[in-house]
Amino acid sequence: MRSWVFFLVCVAVGAVVFAGARLVQNDYVFFAGYVVLQFIVLATAWNILGGYTGYVNFGSAAFFAAGAYTSVFFHKFYPLPIPVLIVLGAIVSGLIGLGMGYLTLRLRGAFFAIATLALAVVLQTLIVNWNYVGGARGAYVIRPESVPLIGNYINYLFVIMLALAIIAINVARAIERSQLGYGFATIRDDELAAEASGVPTLKLKLVATTLSGALMGMAGAPFPYYIGYLQPASAFALDYAVNSIAMPMIGGTTSWIGPLIGAILVATLQQWATVSISSELSLLIVGLLLVGFVIIAPNGIVGLVQDRLRGRTK
Amino acid sequence: MPERAWGKQVVISLDLLINALVAGLLLGCFYAAVTVGISISFGILDIVNIAHPGFIILGSYIAYIVNTRFGVDPIVVSIVMLPAFYALGALVYQVYYESFEKRGREALSGLAFFFGVLFVTEVVLIIVFGVDYRYVEASYIGPTLRFGFVDLPLRMLVPCVAALILFAALQLFLLRTFMGRAIMAVAQDQLALQLMAASPTRIKRIAFAISIATCSVAGALLIIIQPIEPSVGREYIGRVFAICVLGGLGSLPGTLIAAILLGVMESLTSTFSGPSWAPAVSFGFLLLTLAFRPMGLFGR
C-alpha cells in the first residue's frame, strides 16, 4: 500500500473511531480513549529506538514529562494553542534525546539504557526544584470550556491525540519501508558489521533517539490540559516507562503493528483492571505480562501470528 | 565585632562540613555493600541486572517482618536468609540464561526482563505492605557516639562496619578461593575455562547467585539506615551503576573508593543544598561518567 493511501486510510479509521465515540454519549469513553491513544504514541515512539534500532530506553517518562512541562512553562507565560505546544514539546524532547544520545550512544547499548534511567531521575529532580513550573507542589492548568467546531474540550483533546497517533504510526511505517529502516535494522542486528558496510551508525542512532524523544514529547504536551493539575510524581510516573516497554514487547517490536496492538490491548486491560480491581493490580498485570512475553514470546503477538502463518504455508 | 563573628561562622561551617564528610564516609561504605553484588553481576559477568535494587528492598522487607514479629536483629535475619537469596539468584540466572543468554537476546529482551522483574517486585511490595514507611528496631538504632563535634550515629556506623566486613569477605573469596578465581576467569576467557572442563554456565550461575545473596545483607543494612517503602529501590539503581562504572567494572577496590566518593558527594549536597537535590547527584554522576570516562576512574 502506498504511503499516502495508508495515511488516508488511517484518517478514515480515525474519523470512524471519533464518530463512534461521540455516539456513546459518555465522556468516559473520551477520557479513557485519550489514554489509550497516548500510549499508542508512546509505544510507537519507543519502538523506533528500541525495536527498530535495538537500544532500550528506560526513561520514556523523562521525554513525556519534558513535553508536559514545556506546556506548563508556556502556559504560565501566555497560553498557546495546543498544536503549537505540541511542536514546542517535540522540539524540547527531541533536543534532550539528541543531547543524551550524543553523550552516551558511543557506548554499548547496556550503558545507554542505564543512562536513560539516570536521565529520568535527573530531570525529575530538576523539575521538583523549579518553582516556576510548580516544583513539588505541582501546577494548575485551567482547561478552556469548549472549542469551536468540536465543542466539548475533552473531545478536542481526544481528536488531538488521535491525530498524534496517526502521525506516529505513519512515521514508523515510513521508516520501516525506507533506507533508514534498513540502517536501523543493521544497527540492531550487528552494529560492527553495519559500520563495516558503510552505515553511519552513530548518526542513525542519534536520529532514532531524537525522533523517538520528539514523539514522546508530543504525547506529553497536551497532558497538563487533560489532567488539569500536574505534579512531578504523575508526569514522571514509573508506569510510563513500563508501559512504553511492555506494549511494544507484548505486541511485537519488528513492525509498527506491534506497538499499536500492544498499546490497545494493554492500555484497555489496564483501564478495566484499574476500575474493577485496583490500579496497583493493573500495574502488576502489565509487569507480569512483560516478563512472561519476554521469556516465552520474545517476538510478541505479531511474532506469534507470523510463526503461525509460516507454519501453515510450510 | 566583625572578625569574631566571621570566625564563629567558619567554625560552625567547619563543624557541619566535617560531620557531612563523616556521614558521607559511613554512607559510602554502606553503598559499597549495596553495589558489590552489581560489581559481580555487571562488572564481572556482564549481566545488566537492574532488578538488583528490587532484591535489596525485598531483603529489607524480610528483615522488617522477622524483626517486627520476633524481635530478631535484622543483620542476623539477613544472614539466615542468605541461602534463600542464593537459591533465588540461581533460579533467576537459570531463567535469564535459558531465555536470553543462550539465544543471544540479552541486549533487548534481557534488559526488559530485569526491568519487568524490578517493576513486579515493587508493585507486589506495594500491594502487600502499602506505601507507608517501615522501619526496624534494634539496640543500636538511636544512640550516637560523640567525638568532640563529630557525630557517629550507631545506626550508620554498624552498617558501615558490616558492609566493610562483607566487602572484605567477598574480596578474599574472589582472590583466594578456587571458585572465586574461576569466577574472575570466566569473565576473561570462557574458552580456557571450557578446556579445563569447568562449565562456564555453572560458574556464572554461582557468581550471580552470590550477587543476589549479597542483597539479603544489603537490604538489612538499608532498613537500619533509613525507613523504607517500595519505591526506595528505584533511587538505588542510579547509585549502584554510577558506583560500578565510576569504580571501573569488575574492580572491587575501585567500587569501594567510588562508593565512598559518591557517599561523600551526596552527603555534602544534602547538607549544603538540601536533600531534594540528593537523587540528582548519583544519577548526574552516572551520566557524566558515562559521557566522559566510561572506563571509570581506575579503568584503562
Place this chain on the structure above:
Amino acid sequence: MAEPLLQVAGLSKRFGGFVALDGIDLAVAEGERVGLIGPNGSGKSTLVNCICGTLVNETGTVHFNGEAVDGLLTHERTRRGLARSFQLPRPFATLTVADNLRVPLLYTVNARPGPSLSAADIDARCAELLRLVVLEGKAGKYPRDLTQVEMRKLELARAMAAEPKLLLADEAMAGLSQSEVDDIVGLLIRLNERGITIILIEHIMRAVMKFSQRLVVLVSGKKIADGKPDAVIRDPEVEKAYLGQ
C-alpha cells in the same frame, strides 16, 4: 614507482598490558594479492581491525589511497574503498540474503559522490553478486537458513557489495572442505582480476600459496617476513616460529 594503495607505518596496539601489535609496517600496491599468515593470537585480526578503524591504534599511521585515514570511523573508511569481511560471519539476521547485500549498496556505493544507483540498479547488482558467489537461489532466505559455506560466501559478497578498492578477507575459509576452499580462492582471484586489491588472512597454507603474490608473516605482534611466497616459507625464522607447529 606508484604510491602504494595501503601504507601502514609503525602501527602499535595494546590491550592493557598486552602488546598485540608492535610497530607494524606494511605497504600494499594496487592490484596485489597479499597473503597474511601467523599463529593464533599473532595479531592478524587486530591488524585488520586497526586498518579498518574498528580498533584505534596507539601509534602509527594508516594511509589509504594517498589519504591519511587515522581518526576516520569505520564506515567512512568503507566509503573510501576499504572493505573487510569478518572471521566469524556476521550477517544481518533479520534481513534476507538479498537485503544483506542491499545495505552496502545503499550506504556505501550510493553514499559516494556521483550519481546514485536507482532501486532497479540495486536489485540488479544484488542479483549479480549472488550469481558471483553462487547463492542466487537463496536471495529470499534468511541467514539462519544458510549452511556454513553459504554464510561465508554471503559474508564475502557483502564485503564486495561495497565495491571496494581493497578487500581484507579475514579467514574466510576456516572449516570448509577442499573443493569449497578452491571455490573461494578461485572467486578471490577472479575478483582481483577485476581490479580489487586483496589481503587474504588465512591459516590454510594451500589456499594461501595458491592465492598470494606476496606473503607477510606476523608472529606475536611483529612482522617477521615479507616477500615472495616461496622465499618466505623457506625462511628459517618463519619455519621456526610458525610452520614448525
